[in-house]
Amino acid sequence: MKLAVGLSLAIPAILLAGASKAADAPAVATSIKPIHSLVSAIMQGVGTPELIVDGAASPHTYNLKPSDASALQSAKVIFWVGPGLEAFLEKPLESLGSGASIAELEDAPGLVKLKFREGGAFEPHDDGETGHEHEEAGHDHDAHAEGDHDHGEFDTHLWLDPMNAKAMAAEITTTLVAADPANALTYQANAKALDEKIDALDKEITGIVAPVKDKPFIVFHDAYQYFEHRYAVRVAGSITVSPENMPGAERVSEIHKKVADLGATCVFAEPQFEPRLVNVVLEGTDAKAGVLDPEAATLEAGPDLYFTLMRGIANSMKDCLSRES
Numbered sequence: 001m002k003l004a005v006g007l008s009l010a011i012p013a014i015l016l017a018g019a020s021k022a023a024d025a026p027a028v029a030t031s032i033k034p035i036h037s038l039v040s041a042i043m044q045g046v047g048t049p050e051l052i053v054d055g056a057a058s059p060h061t062y063n064l065k066p067s068d069a070s071a072l073q074s075a076k077v078i079f080w081v082g083p084g085l086e087a088f089l090e091k092p093l094e095s096l097g098s099g100a101s102i103a104e105l106e107d108a109p110g111l112v113k114l115k116f117r118e119g120g121a122f123e124p125h126d127d128g129e130t131g132h133e134h135e136e137a138g139h140d141h142d143a144h145a146e147g148d149h150d151h152g153e154f155d156t157h158l159w160l161d162p163m164n165a166k167a168m169a170a171e172i173t174t175t176l177v178a179a180d181p182a183n184a185l186t187y188q189a190n191a192k193a194l195d196e197k198i199d200a201l202d203k204e205i206t207g208i209v210a211p212v213k214d215k216p217f218i219v220f221h222d223a224y225q226y227f228e229h230r231y232a233v234r235v236a237g238s239i240t241v242s243p244e245n246m247p248g249a250e251r252v253s254e255i256h257k258k259v260a261d262l263g264a265t266c267v268f269a270e271p272q273f274e275p276r277l278v279n280v281v282l283e284g285t286d287a288k289a290g291v292l293d294p295e296a297a298t299l300e301a302g303p304d305l306y307f308t309l310m311r312g313i314a315n316s317m318k319d320c321l322s323r324e325s
Contacts, residue, residue: 024183025046026047027077028047028077028078032053034296034306036049037302041193041303043190044190046180052064060085061272077175081104082104082156101178109170112163113155116155157225159306160230202230205231208311208314209233209317212321213233218259220277223238223295227313239278252277259282265320266317266323267287268317271293290316294309
């Protein structure tokens, strides 16, 4: 009888201890799934961050909902890439996020930043075709890095280079430790584990794309520079530079010619955007259709999403580019 009473008292105590720990966790909001994934991994054991751009939505076309405004207003810490990607957040953060510590991750120390490219068929560069120098994975990123913060001058899909993900994770950890020093040891231990996991992912992806990295392909919009730069895959052009601005007939014709002239093996659509344009570009060519998901529209949010996202891109490239004509 005494044992039963002891257990009945112990169980509520355990539950209260768990509730106390959750209550102590700072309210954290994140903008997009890849950033949410990194923050979730570092916060494991402490709390779960809120996600603003959920489901299949894209930050390029997103409209803030009342529930999002509430999450921003109650947050003590907010993580986003910056106005170059999540323009819809710029003004709300000035008002709703005024009481929060806001980390603009495009300013994280150690990031590689690549300038936007112009035109659907990328302008000729050193190799005369693809708009960048082909280099082996693991090359010196500094040759292309933009060190200064300059909104609108660089491609904001920064997470598609795992080394950038590591730099952002370091900034996330620094911000969380400053906001919540009581849980600093947990954040730092999680960050160390995440860092090692990203290094292993980087090696894995290098192996996945190695057999097909010299085959040219076309993407829906120019979101893959960082992946391209890291792994030396051969992106020949994009159907549109920015998905909120649909291309005209001249652009589509230009890309169609590029596919035919280069013998591009694949044209990749994206799950959030109109696939009809991809079909127009493919018409009359031997290229195959594939799908890439750079913003994780089809993936479930959580700490493992970043790894699923990156492996998915690598495997989609390999699968499509390996197909026989």
